[in-house]
Amino acid sequence: MKFFKQFVPALFALSLLSSCGSATMNMKSQDITYELSCTARPENRYNNLSHGLTLYVSSDVSNSNIYDASELSGAQRNHFKFTPTITEFVESSMSTYIRSQGITIGRDKSSDYSLKVRVKEFKLTDGKSNARAAVILDYTLSNTDNEVILQQTSRGRYKMAAGQGIVKALDKAYTKALESMDWNGIASALAVHKRADQERQRQVVGDGNTALEHTVIRWYILSTPAGADVSWRVVSSTPDVKNTNSSYVGTTPYETTESFDIRGLKFENAGNVQIEVSCEKAGYIPQKRRFNLLQAIEQKEISAKFNLVKDE
Numbered sequence: 001m002k003f004f005k006q007f008v009p010a011l012f013a014l015s016l017l018s019s020c021g022s023a024t025m026n027m028k029s030q031d032i033t034y035e036l037s038c039t040a041r042p043e044n045r046y047n048n049l050s051h052g053l054t055l056y057v058s059s060d061v062s063n064s065n066i067y068d069a070s071e072l073s074g075a076q077r078n079h080f081k082f083t084p085t086i087t088e089f090v091e092s093s094m095s096t097y098i099r100s101q102g103i104t105i106g107r108d109k110s111s112d113y114s115l116k117v118r119v120k121e122f123k124l125t126d127g128k129s130n131a132r133a134a135v136i137l138d139y140t141l142s143n144t145d146n147e148v149i150l151q152q153t154s155r156g157r158y159k160m161a162a163g164q165g166i167v168k169a170l171d172k173a174y175t176k177a178l179e180s181m182d183w184n185g186i187a188s189a190l191a192v193h194k195r196a197d198q199e200r201q202r203q204v205v206g207d208g209n210t211a212l213e214h215t216v217i218r219w220y221i222l223s224t225p226a227g228a229d230v231s232w233r234v235v236s237s238t239p240d241v242k243n244t245n246s247s248y249v250g251t252t253p254y255e256t257t258e259s260f261d262i263r264g265l266k267f268e269n270a271g272n273v274q275i276e277v278s279c280e281k282a283g284y285i286p287q288k289r290r291f292n293l294l295q296a297i298e299q300k301e302i303s304a305k306f307n308l309v310k311d312e
Contacts, residue, residue, distance in 0.1 A: 033081045034167050038093035040175040044102045046183075049190040050209040051144075052104035054112040057091040059119035066123050067166065080166075086122050090137075097178055103187065111202070111209070113149070113190060114142045120153075122174070124166055131160040133173035141186055145201050149189045154180040196267040196297055203240070204265045212265055216257050217296060220303040221277060223252035228281035228308060230254045235290065238272040240264040246278060252306070262293075270294040275302060284308040 063082045084092075094117065095105050106112065121136035134157050141150040156176030160169045196211040204212050221230050231246040241264040250256070265273060271294040280286040287306050296302050 033083055035083055036086075036089045037167055037171055038089075038097070038174055038178075039171055040093075040097060040178055042097060042101050042179075042183075044100060046102040046187040046190075049103060049187060050111075050192040051190040052106065052108065052112045053098060053115045053186075053190070054106055054109060055091060055095055055098070056114065056116045057087050057094065057119070058117075059086045059090070059122070061086055061119055061122045066170070086119055090117065090119055090122075093174075094178065101183060101187075103190065111144060113144065114140075114146075115186070116140045116142070122170070124160075124169055131169070133158045133160065133169040135170070135173045135177040137177050137181070139181060141189060143189070143199065145199075150182060150185050152182055154178070156180060196270075200268045201266055204261065204263055206261060206263060212267065212270075212297070213259055213261060215297055216259050216300065218301045218303070219249075219254060219256050219258065220301070221252055221254040221279065221306070222304070223279050223281070223306040223308055225281070225308065226252050228252045228279045228284070228306065231278045231280070233276050233278075234262060235274040235276050236272065238264075238269045240266065240269050241273050246276075252279065260293075265293070267294075267297070270297055277302065277304060279306040279308065281308055283311055285311050 063085055066082050066086070067080045098105055098115075116139065118138040119136075120138055121134055124131060124133045135155070137154045139150075139152060139154065140148055142148050154177045156173040156178070158169055158172040158176065192209065192211055192214055196215050199211055202210045202212070204210050208214075228251060229248060230250050230252060231248045233246040234241065234244040236243055241262060262273070271292065273293040274290045275293055275296060276288055276290045278286060278288045285308070287308065289304050289306075291302050291304075
């Protein structure tokens with residue numbers, strides 16, 4: 001005798017329902033409604049990430065196809081209803097799952113990465129010797145430039161025990177699918193990138209959450225004779241970055257390592273921004289040189305030697 005010959009009649013008894021879900025019966029229509037539930041709560045292991053996630057969920061599976069028992073007629077299958085919709089359930093439960101790990105959901109759409117999840121399978125089927133639940137999720141992670149960073153498929157399968165509730169079985173399979181997703185890879189992409197060219201459109205706003213702000217530039221300015229005052233300013237040909245007044249930084253020989261905090265700067269527009277370095281000493285003609293900021297970022301250095309000429 002197949003498993004469902006013993007299992008299906010018991011579906012109408014409330015005693016089969018676990019704490020993972022609930023069912024209600026309308027005596028007139030004989031409909032039974034199952035409330036989908038997810039009990040998975042991962043540990044908080046990702047913190048202080050630079051980017052959050054915007055979650056998009058779609059489904060190829062309708063709620064009427066969750067339960068597939070080959071020995072039941074179509075009319076009988078329609079007695080089993082599931083709520084909420086698969087799309088609503090996965091979006092809500094996965095958002096909770098993501099937040100539990102320490103990843104922010106929907107913080108800032110200008111900096112959030114996109115996690116698109118498509119439910120390819122979400123159902124419970126009657127096999128020849130047992131019943132089983134299966135969940136398949138296709139997911140794609142894209143950065144703020146809509147470039148695909150990660151694209152994978154996650155699967156969760158669970159073999160039901162005799163007398164086990166439907167909701168609990170689906171919960172087990174869905175939890176396995178969630179746990180099989182590459183969260184380490186996702187979290188790694190959400191951290192501050194080591195290279196500015198990995199986030200070409202990420203703009204400096206002064207919060208320290210861009211690779212540009214963590215790019216260390218070596219300054220090495222010499223002059224003959226030494227002891228000249230060194231100043232620098234931003235000269236921009238892009239509306240994203242404003243020109244600045246000159247700022248005194250030291251005297252030659254001037255050597256330091258610093259990171260940039262130039263508001264509006266992106267790796268994409270850095271080629272349209274220059275750093276103008278001035279070298280001045282009493283009794284000598286002032287000199288200026290300009291450095292393309294994109295080249296400075298790639299070379300991680302701004303260096304020059306000024307041969308000062310007496311002002312006669």
